[in-house]
Amino acid sequence: MTRHTLVMASFLMETHVMGAGPTGCMVALALAHQNQRVVLFDPQNSKALAARSRAYAITHSSRRLMQRLGVWDELRKDLVAFEQLDLRDLAAGRQVLFVSDDLAEKNRGHHGIGWILDHRPLMTALLQRLQESALVQLHLGGEAAPIPSPDSLVIAADGPSSPTRESWGIGCWQHRYRQGCLTAKVVLRGVQANQACELFRPEGPLAVLPLGNDHFQVVWSAPMQRCQDRSALPPSEFLDQLAGILPQGIDPDLLLDQPKAFPQQWMLARRLSRGRGVLVGEAGHRCHPVGGQGLNLCWRDVDVLVKSVQKGGTAKRIAARYGRQRWIDLILVGTATDLLVRCFSNRIGLLVVFRRIALQLLKQSRGLRQVSLRAMTDGPLQIGQALPD
Template sequence: MTRHTLVMASFLLETHVMGAGPTGCMVALALAQQNQRVVLFDPQAFDALTSRSRAYAITHSSRRLMQSLGLWDELQKDLVAFEQLDLRDLAAGRQVIFVAEDLAKKNRGHRGIGWILDHRPLMTVLLRKLQQSGLVEMHLGGEAAPIPSPDSLVIAADGPSSPTRKSWGIHCWQHRYRQGCLTAKVVLRGIQANQACELFRPEGPLAVLPLGNDHFQVVWSAPMERCQERCALAPSEFLDQLAGILPQGIDPDLLLDQPKAFPQQWMLAHRLSRGRGVLIGEAGHRCHPVGGQGLNLCWRDVDVLVRSVQKGGSAKRIAARYGRQRWIDLILVGSATDLLVRCFSNRISLLVGLRRIALQLLKHSVGLRQLSLRAMTDGPLQIGRALPD
């Protein structure tokens, strides 16, 4: 099939995207750029969609997707690069520092090991671009959307409790962690503005993500009741508790938002497509936030779905092809994050000993650091493959 007929064939496909979170907006934009007509529906209005207080760790696989959609330059001033990732296991007393040289060669020219991007600028730019597109029909704030025609591709991007997934009768495998996590934005002293940290503690991992200048987001995992108790503390007490667990020399000065607690689960839908419908983003899977993989995994769904649309065929064929192609990445990343949380959130002496050996090896082997960073930032399926530019 020539390029021309491919574009003509794909132009005839109408897509309905249920959910305008970061995954739904990204897929709507990517499809509109492929000349698809897109109907996008979300019960939340523009202001609610942009107002979540969260920052995302962006990896190189997401950087490539953002670049291909023209989002990278537009969001440049909001992307905070981190050039060092400081990984510590406090119970095992080991530390490994990842630097840009540990990245694959093709990723090194981009300054960061990864980036932190706040929800608000991301969603504002995405929603504005969608509003400006002549191919996207938006129905936000619960405004009724037209019923999809029998030939259209229906994309469920309506989040972890996905009403669309339930209406299609798709069940999930899931495991609810005893651990929850809380997120809070704070001012920190004694840490570089280009440094991110992942601290493994017996009660759960703590991520410290740079937001620019001396502002940081903490993602603090612990048993859910403890997260809720900490969220209810007065700001000074909260900062005291945080000071007690941060490595020596790093001190919290100010709390910038109200800490919020979230339950954590590993979840994977039994199937990712049904008829002409597909599940993408957290409608189809969820993993623990350790390693900041969540949104990046959702955006790799977008990449694979758009490639499936480009290959052509009926909505049913596109959906089935996507469903088959996403399994391995989702299972590998979900299992890796689950294993990390289980092995590192304890003081069991056998495991502490094994962690000591593993981290010592990682510290002294560039090859191992490159391998683990490649899996985290490009996805495990890219190991051993030539990376695109």
């Protein structure tokens, strides 16, 4: 087959996406953008898909994908930029402030180290774009979808307990953290509206993410039972407990939603492709929410899969190529988040001394801040690489 016929073959290919969460919707949109026909299936209807109370930290790697797909400008009003990232280790008594100048030069013009985006506007915009696309067939709310033809690429984007992954017989390496995490939306005083905070505490990290004005999302890690107990507290007691652990000068005023506790795990599927099937997003991997990497890592899967489709070939070849290319990023980010949680969630004397030295170096060295921010926001594989425009 010539290169031309291979490209034509991939043009005519129909792709089936199982799962319309933020990863499944993004991959369906990205493939339709490449003139692929897509069948997207999810047992939940569009109302339920948009209903999750969660906010995502969006990095520059995700910004680039959203811009390429034309959803960035549409969501611009909902993206809350943060221009400072305040990182503190409360047990070691050290603080590092990352500012926009610590970004790679090409990222600096975009007015944000990162952005916070609420689940609802994100899903509403993605589902709307998919509904409008003539290339996408949506089968939501459990509506039966056609069976994929034998040459279709099948994408499992059906979340961490992926029934599709199970049915393909793909096992996982996994580790369940003792820590769980609790998410809640609150009104806070004493934090700048353009600032995100990651506070390392002995019971686990606490992220404070700006949602606009004085609204913030807290992602509060602690032993799972404690998260569950806190999620069941009356609002005034919950706010008292939060006030007790926030640094001096930051005060919670109001609880805006019902706090929810989640178990946390690191998980990596033993393979990311089987035959003409691939695992994307949390169907293939999961990491601790420290550093807000989760969804960005899922969307880098989308980026690599679409590039593999662009290169052409049979569905099997596209799947195998994707499976080979994703390992390093997933292992590096999974390992980095795991090490961060293990090293920083304690008061062990030697580790506290190590953290004090490491954070002091980070505070003093702009080069170190640039390298760590580059890994967080563009992905570790981009360190030392030229960024695309």
